[in-house]
Amino acid sequence: MSQSVPAKGRQLRTLVKSSGELELSLEDVDIREPNDDEVIVRVEATPINPSDLGLLVGAADLSTLKAAGSADRPVLTADIPEPGMRAMQARVDQSLAVGNEGAGTVVAAGKSDAAQALLGKTVTALGGEFYADYRILNVAQVMALPEDATAREGASCFVNPLTALSFPETMRMEGHKALVHTAAASNLGQMLNKICIADGVPLVNIVRKPEQEKILRDLGAKYVLNSSSDGFMSDLIDALAETGATLGFDAIGGGRLAGQILTAMEAAASRGSEYSRYGSASPKHVYIYGRLDVSPTMIPPGVGMAWSTGGYLLTYFLQKIGAEGRAKLRNRVMSELKTTFASHYTDEISLTEALDPETLKTYNAKRTGEKFLINPTL
Numbered sequence: 258m259s260q261s262v263p264a265k266g267r268q269l270r271t272l273v274k275s276s277g278e279l280e281l282s283l284e285d286v287d288i289r290e291p292n293d294d295e296v297i298v299r300v301e302a303t304p305i306n307p308s309d310l311g312l313l314v315g316a317a318d319l320s321t322l323k324a325a326g327s328a329d330r331p332v333l334t335a336d337i338p339e340p341g342m343r344a345m346q347a348r349v350d351q352s353l354a355v356g357n358e359g360a361g362t363v364v365a366a367g368k369s370d371a372a373q374a375l376l377g378k379t380v381t382a383l384g385g386e387f388y389a390d391y392r393i394l395n396v397a398q399v400m401a402l403p404e405d406a407t408a409r410e411g412a413s414c415f416v417n418p419l420t421a422l423s424f425p426e427t428m429r430m431e432g433h434k435a436l437v438h439t440a441a442a443s444n445l446g447q448m449l450n451k452i453c454i455a456d457g458v459p460l461v462n463i464v465r466k467p468e469q470e471k472i473l474r475d476l477g478a479k480y481v482l483n484s485s486s487d488g489f490m491s492d493l494i495d496a497l498a499e500t501g502a503t504l505g506f507d508a509i510g511g512g513r514l515a516g517q518i519l520t521a522m523e524a525a526a527s528r529g530s531e532y533s534r535y536g537s538a539s540p541k542h543v544y545i546y547g548r549l550d551v552s553p554t555m556i557p558p559g560v561g562m563a564w565s566t567g568g569y570l571l572t573y574f575l576q577k578i579g580a581e582g583r584a585k586l587r588n589r590v591m592s593e594l595k596t597t598f599a600s601h602y603t604d605e606i607s608l609t610e611a612l613d614p615e616t617l618k619t620y621n622a623k624r625t626g627e628k629f630l631i632n633p634t635l
Contacts (some may be wrong), residue, residue: 261299261364261365262288262297262299262364262365262391263288264287264288265285265286265287265288266286266288266347266390266391266550267283267284267285267286267389267390267608267633268283268284268285268286268354268386268388268389268390269281269282269283269316269354269356269388269389269608269611269612270282270283270284270352270353270354270355271312271313271314271352271355272349272350272351272352272353272473273315273337273348273349273351274347274349274350274615275349275350277336277337277339277342278334278335278336278337279309279312279315279317279333279334279335279336279337279365279512280332280333280334281313281315281332281333281334281612281617282326282330282331282332282333283329283330283331283608283609283612284352286389288391288393289363289393289395290520291365291366291367291372291632292367293367293368293369293398294365294367294369294371294372294377294395294396294556295366295367295372295393295394295395295396295510296363296365296367296372296375296376296380296394296396296399297363297364297365297366297391297392297393298360298361298362298363298364298380298382298391298392298393298394298399299361299362299363299364299390299391299518299634300359300360300387300389300390300391300392300633300634301359301360301361301362301408301510301632301633301634302359302360302361302406302407302408302409302411302412302605302630302631302632303356303358303359303360303387303388303412303630303631303632303633304305304358304359304412304413304416304600304602304628304629304630304631305448305611305620305628305629305630305631306357306358306413306416306417306584307508307547307548307549307623308357308416309355309356309357309388310620310621310623311548311560312353312355313416314335314617314621315337315341315344315345316337316338316340316341316342316344316345316551317335317336317337317341317398318335318337318338318341319335319617319618319621321335321336322335322614322617322618323335324613324614325477327349327472328494328609329609330611331609331613332612333612333614333617335600336463347545350364352359354385354386354388354389355385355386355387355388356385356386356387356388356389357379357383357384357385357387358382358383358384358387358412358413358414358415358416359382359392359412359550360379360380360381360382360402360408360411360412360414361379361380361392361411362377362378362379362380362408363375363376363377363378363380364391369396371396372396375396375399375401378401378402379401379406379407379408379411379612380400380401380402380411381399381400381402381403381411381412381414381415382394382399382400382415383403383415383416384398386635388608388611389608389633390608390633400414400457400587400591401535402414402520402591403591403594404596406594407597409601409605410594410595410600410634411594412630413444413598413600413628414590414591414594414598414614415590416490416567416571417445417448417598417600418443418448418590418597418598419571419575419586419587419590420445420447420546420571421445421448421449421452421588421598422589422590423574423575424438424449424450424584425449425452425453425456425458426434426574426578426582426586427504427544427569427574428458428573431504431542432540433503433504433542434500434501434502435458435459435460435461435501435502435503435504436449436453436458436459436460436461436502436504436505436506437460437461437463437502437504437505437506437518437522437543438460438461438462438463438505438508439463439484439505439506439507439508439509439514439518440463440471440508440509440547440549440625441462441463441464441473441478441481442462442464442466442470442472442473442625442626443508443600443625443626444471444600444626444628445508446462446517447472447473447476448524448597448598449599450462450473450476450477450478451596452597454476454478455479457512459479459480459500459501459502459604460478460479460480460500460502461480461482461493461496461500461502462478462480462481462482463482463483463484463514463518464481464482464483464484464625465483465484465485465625466483466485466625467483469483469625469626471483472485475520476500478576480496480499480500482496484514489517490517490520490521490612491625493517493518493521494521494524494525495525497522497524497525498525498528502522503522503526503539503540503541503542504541504542504543504544505518505519505522505542505543505544505545506543506546506569507543507544507545507546508546508549508552509547509548509549510545510547510548510549510551510554511548511549511550511552512549512550512551512555513555513557515543515554515555515556515566516554516555516556516557516560517547518543519541519543519556519564519566520557520559520560522539522541522560522564523536523541523560523561523564524559524611526539526541526561527536527561533625535561535562535563536561536562536563537547537561537563538563539558539563540563540564540565541561541563541564541565542559542564542565542566542567543565543566544566544567544568544569545566545567545568545569546568546569546570546571549623554566556621570622580618587605589604600628601626601628602628602629602630603620603627603628603629604620604629604630604632605630605631605632605635606629606630606632606635607631607632607633607635608631608633608635610635611631
């Protein structure tokens with residue numbers, strides 16, 4: 258083991274107890290020697306993504322948060338309502354590590370040439386368990402960052418950039434020609450706009466506040482609709498008729514919006530066509546890839562019979578496109594790291610600050626355009 262790597266390091270853990278309580282804590286975990294094709298990364302930056310929050314807090318009622326432990330080893334607990342316990346039954350009494358992606362410095366490496374080549378490099382990686390001081394990873398999970406890139410700049414190289422790239426790729430694979438995206442002023446949404454503008458893909462953006470409209474218009478977005486405006490549905494139908502968008506990606510999940518998009522797609526597809534009791538024959542689909550609203554998804558009448566909805570997960574898409582497809586997308590991310598795929602952070606916090614009750618409530622609010630970064634070295 259390298260002298261710069263201690264025998265133990267801190268790791269943020271989440272535990273759903275059978276008693277109906279969530280417990281968040283910092284635990285000391287052993288740091289073993291890396292195998293031949295492994296490296297040890299000192300984590301210096303790891304983002305808090307919505308998918309991370311789903312594991313971290315799940316369905317807990319954060320209004321019941323209680324703090325205990327010490328200043329350097331805080332422990333938070335919160336009650337979990339009965340429906341939430343049913344939803345999380347599969348993880349009850351299992352202490353789980355959190356953090357999908359991150360970046361840092363390789364401080365120890367296995368004997369293989371590939372591992373040794375990364376020693377001392379600033380790298381980015383995907384593999385979970387990044388809310389920790391150190392992370393042991395196979396070299397296949399790691400990418401060296403450009404020499405002029407910092408860990409902060411490379412921390413969010415995977416989840417948002419690859420998800421944003423996957424949307425137009427899915428559009429092409431499934432035979433659509435334009436896209437609809439909700440919560441469109443998010444970090445991911447801004448990346449998607451840059452991609453679509455560069456690649457000539459028509460994109461209909463849906464936001465809910467005037468300031469979010471401005472963010473996207475300043476990027477050069479052509480179609481920006483406010484779901485809280487009185488003329489939203491008529492504006493949406495017009496935009497869909499003009500672009501021919503029949504594929505949507507919805508980060509909201511619950512409530513009326515997915516159904517409104519499908520209804521507007523049907524209305525746009527039916528314009529000028531002969532009446533059919535079954536609606537238009539144009540296939541219309543909305544993928545739900547987030548759950549900012551955890552209420553049921555409402556699909557009303559009026560969407561015709563050629564529609565569908567379903568869940569969307571980046572992991573499944575990456576498996577589908579194979580190693581060559583994944584390499585192509587990752588190369589684009591690296592080449593446009595400081596432009597198209599630059600992430601902006603609301604605040605940078607330490608591991609202990611991540612378990613401050615008020616800080617947790619703030620980053621768990623998942624406000625559009627806000628993104629927090631954990632830096633375990635702080």
